[in-house]
Amino acid sequence: MAWLNAVVQGILLGGLYALFACGLSLLFGVMRVVNLAHGDFAVLAAYLGLAVITGLHVPLLWSTLAVAPLFAVVGYLVQRLIIQRSLEVSPLTTLLVTFGVSVVLQNAMLEGFSANSHSLPSGWLAAGSFRLTPQLSIGHFSLIVFAAAVVVIVSLQLFLSRARLGRQIRATADDAEAASIAGTDVRHVFGIAAAIAFATVALAGLAFGGYSSFDPGAGTQRLIFAFEAVVIGGVGSLWGTLLGGVVLGVSQALGAQVDSGFGVLAGHLVFLAVLAIRPRGLLPGRVT
Amino acid sequence: MIGANGAGKSTLLRTLAGLHQPAAGSIHFAGREITHLPTHARVALGIALVPEGRRLFPSLTLEENLLVGARRSSAWTVSRVMELFPWMGARRRQLTLNLSGGEQQGVAIGRALMAGPRVLLLDELSLGLAPAAVRRIYDLLPSLLAEGMAILLVEQDVTQALRVSDLAHCLLEGRITLSGRPRDLSPEQVEAAYFRLAARA
Amino acid sequence: MSLRVTRSRRPATWSGLASALVFVALLSLPYLVFANVTSLLVNLFILLVLATMWNLLAGYAGLVSVGQQAYLGLGAYTVLVLAQNGVNPFLVIPVAIAFCAVAALPISLLVFRLRNEYFAIGTWVVAEAFQLITVRFPQLGGGTGASLPGLGGFDPALRQAFTYWAALAVLAATLLAAYLLLRSRLGLDLTAIRDDEVGARSVGVQPARAKRIVYLIAAAGAGGAGALIIISQLNVQAASVFSVQWSAYMIFVAVIGGVGTIEGPILGTILFFTLQQSLAERGAWYLIIVGTVAVLVAMYAPRGLWGAISDRFDLRLFPTGYWLHPQGSSPGGLLARLLRRER
Numbered sequence: 028m029a030w031l032n033a034v035v036q037g038i039l040l041g042g043l044y045a046l047f048a049c050g051l052s053l054l055f056g057v058m059r060v061v062n063l064a065h066g067d068f069a070v071l072a073a074y075l076g077l078a079v080i081t082g083l084h085v086p087l088l089w090s091t092l093a094v095a096p097l098f099a100v101v102g103y104l105v106q107r108l109i110i111q112r113s114l115e116v117s118p119l120t121t122l123l124v125t126f127g128v129s130v131v132l133q134n135a136m137l138e139g140f141s142a143n144s145h146s147l148p149s150g151w152l153a154a155g156s157f158r159l160t161p162q163l164s165i166g167h168f169s170l171i172v173f174a175a176a177v178v179v180i181v182s183l184q185l186f187l188s189r190a191r192l193g194r195q196i197r198a199t200a201d202d203a204e205a206a207s208i209a210g211t212d213v214r215h216v217f218g219i220a221a222a223i224a225f226a227t228v229a230l231a232g233l234a235f236g237g238y239s240s241f242d243p244g245a246g247t248q249r250l251i252f253a254f255e256a257v258v259i260g261g262v263g264s265l266w267g268t269l270l271g272g273v274v275l276g277v278s279q280a281l282g283a284q285v286d287s288g289f290g291v292l293a294g295h296l297v298f299l300a301v302l303a304i305r306p307r308g309l310l311p312g313r314v315t
Numbered sequence: 316m317i318g319a320n321g322a323g324k325s326t327l328l329r330t331l332a333g334l335h336q337p338a339a340g341s342i343h344f345a346g347r348e349i350t351h352l353p354t355h356a357r358v359a360l361g362i363a364l365v366p367e368g369r370r371l372f373p374s375l376t377l378e379e380n381l382l383v384g385a386r387r388s389s390a391w392t393v394s395r396v397m398e399l400f401p402w403m404g405a406r407r408r409q410l411t412l413n414l415s416g417g418e419q420q421g422v423a424i425g426r427a428l429m430a431g432p433r434v435l436l437l438d439e440l441s442l443g444l445a446p447a448a449v450r451r452i453y454d455l456l457p458s459l460l461a462e463g464m465a466i467l468l469v470e471q472d473v474t475q476a477l478r479v480s481d482l483a484h485c486l487l488e489g490r491i492t493l494s495g496r497p498r499d500l501s502p503e504q505v506e507a508a509y510f511r512l513a514a515r516a
Numbered sequence: 517m518s519l520r521v522t523r524s525r526r527p528a529t530w531s532g533l534a535s536a537l538v539f540v541a542l543l544s545l546p547y548l549v550f551a552n553v554t555s556l557l558v559n560l561f562i563l564l565v566l567a568t569m570w571n572l573l574a575g576y577a578g579l580v581s582v583g584q585q586a587y588l589g590l591g592a593y594t595v596l597v598l599a600q601n602g603v604n605p606f607l608v609i610p611v612a613i614a615f616c617a618v619a620a621l622p623i624s625l626l627v628f629r630l631r632n633e634y635f636a637i638g639t640w641v642v643a644e645a646f647q648l649i650t651v652r653f654p655q656l657g658g659g660t661g662a663s664l665p666g667l668g669g670f671d672p673a674l675r676q677a678f679t680y681w682a683a684l685a686v687l688a689a690t691l692l693a694a695y696l697l698l699r700s701r702l703g704l705d706l707t708a709i710r711d712d713e714v715g716a717r718s719v720g721v722q723p724a725r726a727k728r729i730v731y732l733i734a735a736a737g738a739g740g741a742g743a744l745i746i747i748s749q750l751n752v753q754a755a756s757v758f759s760v761q762w763s764a765y766m767i768f769v770a771v772i773g774g775v776g777t778i779e780g781p782i783l784g785t786i787l788f789f790t791l792q793q794s795l796a797e798r799g800a801w802y803l804i805i806v807g808t809v810a811v812l813v814a815m816y817a818p819r820g821l822w823g824a825i826s827d828r829f830d831l832r833l834f835p836t837g838y839w840l841h842p843q844g845s846s847p848g849g850l851l852a853r854l855l856r857r858e859r
Contacts, residue, residue: 122580
């Protein structure tokens with residue numbers, strides 16, 4: 028029964044990983060950019076959330092309304108000012124630049140917030156849980172995060188397939204030059220894609236903060252989890268990212284069940300196994 | 316615009332569309348200088364390019380490909396484009412990779428038309444198409460001209476090009492070697508300008 | 517008109533001479549200065565080895581790795597394990613180097629399945645996995661670290677001198693290996709692959725094999741650096757030696773100095789080190805400043821500091837390219853300049 032609980036917790040955790048990974052997946056699908064600072068921005072979102080919660084005395088849920096739009100703007104600016112320029116220099120450059128941003132961000136947070144770890148008080152959300160059996164309970168917070176992940180991914184899929192801007196994003200992802208001669212402002216579209224990606228990063232960062240504690244250096248770990256989720260699920264498919272997140276979450280939960288320190292390593296081993304056996308991932312496809 | 320391979324015809328069209336920056340000189344359209352205007356802004360002004368190789372969006376359906384080109388102020392709608400190409404109606408939800416070369420060319424032209432252009436830039440329409448398909452595409456051009464649209468056509472097939480155009484230019488190594496109305500140009504003149512045979516004479 | 521092909525021009529012969537002199541000077545340092553200077557230099561040498569290897573990987577093989585610290589740790593722990601079994605740590609250095617090259621082979625089979633950006637993170641995951649596996653072994657010190665046995669009997673001054681010479685030897689071997697590699701057929705192949713992989717393949721170059729060789733060499737270099745780290749610090753801690761911080765250092769040095777040249781990492785390391793010494797008290801600020809500089813250099817001066825200098829003054833101190841000289845003219849002539857090939 029404890030194993031079943033582990034699997035369930037793993038699935039719920041997977042939702043969080045998927046929410047976190049879909050921003051990475053979107054940026055890569057549209058711009059071929061892997062943002063190595065992805066995890067650090069999530070941690071930054073958690074710190075901002077903390078500031079909003081303690082400063083304005085609002086609960087976690089309301090803080091998302093402040094932080095997510097802010098991050099969307101930040102994402103747009105990061106794309107137009109930094110990523111766009113790096114894309115024009117060489118493919119190598121975006122990697123180096125986002126890595127540099129990651130290091131700068133981590134150390135800036137270290138200077139600004141000290142190395143102490145914090146966590147976001149999730150208020151009434153964390154308190155409750157559904158007790159299905161004596162060994163199997165589902166926390167309210169985990170369930171809400173999982174539901175949020177599914178909602179975000181479904182909304183993103185719908186946006187990409189139905190909305191005019193979504194269509195432009197897909198067209199630009201296919202062939203940026205052809206999109207520009209069809210009248211699309213490619214840089215603006217890239218900016219919008221980045222804004223969406225960063226908004227999801229903000230949500231994921233806040234969710235993470237409520238789930239477990241965070242400190243300035245936590246971004247690295249989170250980036251690796253997001254990346255593993257994307258690769259396991261299949262690069263270029265949002266549903267794949269959801270599946271990948273769940274597989275990773277379950278692997279980690281089962282690993283932790285075997286031995287409490289083994290969880291993260293179990294995830295890495297599953298990732299390396301997928302890489303060895305099925306490198307294209309479980310559900311490879313396009314970001315549509 | 317006719318000329319041998321490497322003369323610079325496609326490069327010229329792409330520069331007009333804004334994909335390349337000219338090293339020198341300027342581009343004017345409807346009394347306005349557009350040399351430094353970005354590509355999408357030129358589309359808004361009324362310049363639409365149908366590029367060499369079609370360049371459709373492989374993961375989008377036929378209808379979506381058309382819709383990407385749409386502009387609010389354009390007189391062209393999806394239904395109007397589908398009147399021009401009746402076969403499109405039945406295949407609107409198909410992915411464009413499954414279409415034949417001639418059909419893809421039709422979609423590419425349709426996508427450019429959706430922007431309601433005042434000038435249509437056509438780059439090597441006949442490349443990779445069966446002769447019947449080429450003829451069908453060319454039969455469309457008069458109706459487009461009747462709308463008041465100007466068409467700048469780059470074409471390797473000299474006979475085809477001279478047949479449909481009002482004004483012809485021959486390009487060789489980036490320079491214009493001959494200009495005039497097709498009916499005023501003799502085959503010898505065209506051949507000489509094409510290959511620069513006059514240099515030998 | 518007949519042409520003469522040379523591998524270098526006059527400035528290079530001077531720099532070759534100068535390098536030999538510098539090497540002799542460095543060799544004699546332990547007799548001239550106190551141990552704190554030599555131990556500082558050991559750290560500089562370690563960083564230069566890492567930066568040179570990373571530059572080889574990224575600048576020539578086009579493989580951007582953020583996980584070289586995996587081999588850093590592997591090298592260090594190789595020394596630890598063998599020292600725990602009675603072998604003199606200094607003698608383990610070449611073993612660590614060889615072992616890392618061998619270990620890199622199966623790893624390369626895995627990570628080479630990933631392209632570009634995903635390759636980078638893949639290498640990072642491997643390093644993290646190494647760390648997590650290492651801490652599970654209490655004999656290796658677990659999470660808190662282990663101290664290096666076998667050097668207690670040495671007189672401290674002598675030990676530090678030997679450490680210094682070992683570091684100098686590894687550095688010299690690294691720079692020489694990099695220089696010779698790039699001047700060799702493999703170097704030419706790599707440049708061809710970088711310019712046009714399909715074209716290179718059509719003349720018989722095998723890109724995967726060429727890249728793999730570079731990857732193994734880079735792993736070997738990192739292994740040597742790792743061995744030096746544990747010997748100079750006398751202990752090793754998994755979280756520190758497997759930290760991605762090392763990649764940050766390597767990358768920043770190579771980017772600021774100039775990716776794709778041998779001189780670049782040398783310049784970058786010296787700069788980096790001077791900065792580190794002057795900002796030593798400031799901790800996180802140091803990385804913020806260096807990181808920002810690296811980002812700006814990558815975006816606006818992609819050939820780095822050395823790139824800017826060598827373009828401006830047309831200087832190649834460690835030349836790896838070819839020059840054409842018409843027969844009878846001097847290497848510095850105008851025609852030679854016009855015919856000069858890019859490396």
